[in-house]
Amino acid sequence: MRRAGRFLRLSCLGLPLGFLAITLILPLLSGVILSFQADGFSLENYRFVLGDSLFRRSVYNTLILAAASLVVEFVWGLIFALLLSSRRRASFVTEVSVLMPLLIPEIVFLSVARYILLPRGYLNGALAAVGLPAVGWLDPRSALCLLSVALVDAWRVTPMVTLLLLDGLQGIPAELYEAALLDGAGSFAQSRYVTLPLLKPALYGALVLRGVDALRIFSTVLVLAGPEGAPVMSTYAYQLWGDAMEEHRAMAASVLLATMIGTLGAVVIAFRARTRASGGGALEGLSG
Amino acid sequence: MSQRFKLLEICRRALSAFAVVTAVVPIYLLIKQAFSVELDSFAWPPRWIPHHLTLEHLHKVTSTGELRESLIRSAEVATVAACTATLLGTMLAYAMTRDLRARRWGLAALTASRLLPMIAVALPLATVLIRVGLYDTPSGLGLALVHAAIALPVAAILLLGAFAKIPLELEDAAFLDGASQLTILLRIYLPQLKQALAAAFVLSFLSSWDEFGFGLLLQPTNRTLPPLIYYYAVFGDVGAASALALVSTAPVLIVLVALRHILIRQPKPPAF
Numbered sequence: 001m002r003r004a005g006r007f008l009r010l011s012c013l014g015l016p017l018g019f020l021a022i023t024l025i026l027p028l029l030s031g032v033i034l035s036f037q038a039d040g041f042s043l044e045n046y047r048f049v050l051g052d053s054l055f056r057r058s059v060y061n062t063l064i065l066a067a068a069s070l071v072v073e074f075v076w077g078l079i080f081a082l083l084l085s086s087r088r089r090a091s092f093v094t095e096v097s098v099l100m101p102l103l104i105p106e107i108v109f110l111s112v113a114r115y116i117l118l119p120r121g122y123l124n125g126a127l128a129a130v131g132l133p134a135v136g137w138l139d140p141r142s143a144l145c146l147l148s149v150a151l152v153d154a155w156r157v158t159p160m161v162t163l164l165l166l167d168g169l170q171g172i173p174a175e176l177y178e179a180a181l182l183d184g185a186g187s188f189a190q191s192r193y194v195t196l197p198l199l200k201p202a203l204y205g206a207l208v209l210r211g212v213d214a215l216r217i218f219s220t221v222l223v224l225a226g227p228e229g230a231p232v233m234s235t236y237a238y239q240l241w242g243d244a245m246e247e248h249r250a251m252a253a254s255v256l257l258a259t260m261i262g263t264l265g266a267v268v269i270a271f272r273a274r275t276r277a278s279g280g281g282a283l284e285g286l287s288g
Numbered sequence: 289m290s291q292r293f294k295l296l297e298i299c300r301r302a303l304s305a306f307a308v309v310t311a312v313v314p315i316y317l318l319i320k321q322a323f324s325v326e327l328d329s330f331a332w333p334p335r336w337i338p339h340h341l342t343l344e345h346l347h348k349v350t351s352t353g354e355l356r357e358s359l360i361r362s363a364e365v366a367t368v369a370a371c372t373a374t375l376l377g378t379m380l381a382y383a384m385t386r387d388l389r390a391r392r393w394g395l396a397a398l399t400a401s402r403l404l405p406m407i408a409v410a411l412p413l414a415t416v417l418i419r420v421g422l423y424d425t426p427s428g429l430g431l432a433l434v435h436a437a438i439a440l441p442v443a444a445i446l447l448l449g450a451f452a453k454i455p456l457e458l459e460d461a462a463f464l465d466g467a468s469q470l471t472i473l474l475r476i477y478l479p480q481l482k483q484a485l486a487a488a489f490v491l492s493f494l495s496s497w498d499e500f501g502f503g504l505l506l507q508p509t510n511r512t513l514p515p516l517i518y519y520y521a522v523f524g525d526v527g528a529a530s531a532l533a534l535v536s537t538a539p540v541l542i543v544l545v546a547l548r549h550i551l552i553r554q555p556k557p558p559a560f
Contacts (some may be wrong), residue, residue: 005469013383013390016376016440017397023410023437024401031412052374083303094304096545100311103544105498107514108533111521112314115321122317125333155310180310216405219500238505241411251411258408265403 028258035251045252049174055253058231061146062257065221065232066214068150069157073210074203076154077161085169086161104158110223114138117224140229149230153220157213161206168202169195208268215261233257318537322346322532328335345531355516355532362497362513362536365428369435370493376436377443377488378481383471385445385451399439406501409434424507431506435499439492448489450484451477490547494540 038044049055080098101109116122118138124134137148172195180190218234221227227235227243234257241250322345324338349355384394404545413434422430452476461473478485500514507515513536520529 008469009383009390009475010386012379013387013394016383016444017393019372019376020397020401020437020440023434026405027409027413027416028404030416032409032413034415038353077304080307083300083307086300091304094307097304097307097311099544100315103541104314104537105496105514105533105540107500107517107521108318108537109314109527111517111533112318114378114521115317120332120334122334128333184371205343211496212403216407218406225524226522234405237407237411241505247411247415251408254405254408254411257405260402262389265399284365 014183028254031251032255034248035255037248039153039238042187045249046256048249049252049256055233055236058236061230062217062232063213065150065153065217065230066211069153069214069217070148072154072159073161074149074207076158077165077206080158080162081165081169084166088132098162099158104155106219107223110152113155114224117152119147138225138229140225143224145230149221149224152224153214156220157210161210164206164209165199165202168199171202172198172239183249196285208264210262211264215264216257233260311355315537318530318534321526322534323525326527343526343529346535348528349531349535354511356456356513356530358513358516359535361426361428361507361510365432365512366493366496367437368429368432369496370489372433372436373443373492374438374485374489377440377447377492378478378485380440381447382477384448392537394444398444401437401551402441409503410502413502417506423474424510426510428510428512429509431502431512432496433497434502434506436492438499438502439495443488443492446488447481447484450481454480488542490543494543495541497536 016207035045036042084095084098090240096103114121119134119136119138121137123199127134136142136144138145143233176194177190179266180194185193200248216234218238221230221232221235222238224230227239231239233253237250237253240246240253244250305456320336320338323341323343324335325340325342325344349359371533380394384391388429414423417430420430422433459472467475498514500518502513503512504518511519513532517529517532517536520532
């Protein structure tokens, strides 16, 4: 009887984990093996990728895009979270509007953003209406293209940051503000010494989740700029795989991206273990 | 003091207005393009208000073979993915509920699977699927399995939160009455999880319905909706792309607006 229960629990653990291993981990590992193959085992694919100037540009673009997008979405995410959590509850319309970009399917949002930013799109139309010249928002030769992609990405994911920060804000007990008020803290002191320190875990968790997403950005770039317009690491690999038919080199590039993200993840987990050991941050929920 | 309140109130109003405008504009443009004739869509300067309305694009979406097929395929893939993810997610959450070691393993696996970049999995997976004959099939079964794996962590964590709310005493009482573990799972736990199960199913369904990258790479000819919208939007037909996008957005919006309370208070995994 006991043993039957044990068997049930073990299979309940084993089946889902086995499924994850077969569909996600196994392909990843076989990709790692294939990336070392070029007439037998060699580093040739990595040598090619690392020597390719387009790849170096795509690494640079990935990092710039991630940084720009993160800054914008965290500033706006925090503002919206404060708006939604303030004592006077935001209306239903505001609530839904703030979440809207997240609710629309990604590809739908991106294609509309593309129609807005095209040379003969709605934004340039609006500029022309007030007598301003047209701007090449998605022109692959200009640095503006990267900025446009970053802004659209930030626009789309700000609701997610808002939700994560809102969760942190709602967890701060109101008594703390009352106590601070009694101690004579003004609104600035309150946000500096109550809100900010207590929001840190949520901020930190959101930063990791979004940081990983920003590094593996794919569809936003593909839809807005095309793989040639502003190559990032994942579109670079996609391009090698699909158009150049260089499967193994593409896998080398994507393994490099996975390594980058994996390193970030490992650093965060190590850091979390350290802060917890020293009795520091309450960083649970990160795994969610 | 009152002047500062006024200023704050103005800021709040302005922010709300900004949020509403940035949310309404894309949806308005989408609807406008889906119902206006092709000439309107290519006009310069672009028209914000359509001159001629038409149902042509919507009709095309429901009558053209390729479009209708991909609509049906997307629905099938999402259904299979959501069923699989909910079933496996329930199992995993159950295993993780009372056992500390299982919980550690589970959380580690879920975290790791959320860190993977799509491209690093999809490229070798295409090779694997070709070998087992599940690459680019009309039914999209291979893609459905991948979508299930992506949705599994979300479903499992949602259910884990629901499991945690069920009191331990209930299980003990059933155990003393002679119920086996399976009976306890099926007759004590499951009935209390109805809401969480429904939420897990809906979220998994939507994540598959919206997924773009794996669909693009694993179903190059037997396409699902998102890649098809991408091709239409980037390589031509504005009206059809918008109509297709509208068809794929409408069910999502209705469900999500109705479920936004679950979204706003998405349960987090309890500390381990």
